[in-house]
Amino acid sequence: MENVGIVVEDLPGAIEFFTELGLELEGQATVDQDWAARVCGFDELRCDIAMLRTPDGDGHVELMSYHTPTAIRTGPANAPANTLGLHRVLFAVEDIEGVVAGLRSRGVELLGELTSIEGAYLFCYVRGPEGIIVAFAEKLG
Incomplete structure (x- = not known):
């Protein structure tokens, strides 16, 4: 597995959380290219991303904060461990x-x-x- 993607509202706070766990921030960027919108099935897309590498170098956590379209929450904010889906x-x-x-x-x-x-x-x-x-x-x- 290459990475796990997590959509967040507070990108700096999420970066701080994961770097304090020992992940290393590899880079940050704003993504707003047409190919990204097409991949995601959107008419347009603009989001800030941060890529963090695990200490062993074998995995990554990709954090994404969407501006367009805005992120939506489909379930409870603090879903319990038995909630369906990846969380x-x-x-x-x-x-x-x-x-x-x-x-x-x-x-x-x-x-x-x-x-x-x-x-x-x-x-x-x-x-x-x-x-x-x-x-x-x-x-x-």
Whole structure:
């Protein structure tokens, strides 16, 4: 997989959230070319994007903030984990307790608990930008 795309209203805030998790901002641009509108099925398109690379260099998160057409929300702002559709991204981390502590210092709370999965992983969910669920897993042993 190359990347996961996330539409956000607050692009700077979303960039800050993901860079604090260790992703590296590769670049930002405004996209308003005809080909982009055609790909998305719009008559016209203008959006700001930011591409962030995961620490291992193998994956990316693409953040998009639409100006034209304006973004729409089709479901609840803080949809629960069992909502149909794509709304969660998971990151493998080496120090999940440190990640959680850093997020808590920014006011981000766990959705449930930091949980051991059969002694193999520590796992948790937090609410990220625009209400998406961001999961973290630390392999144990």
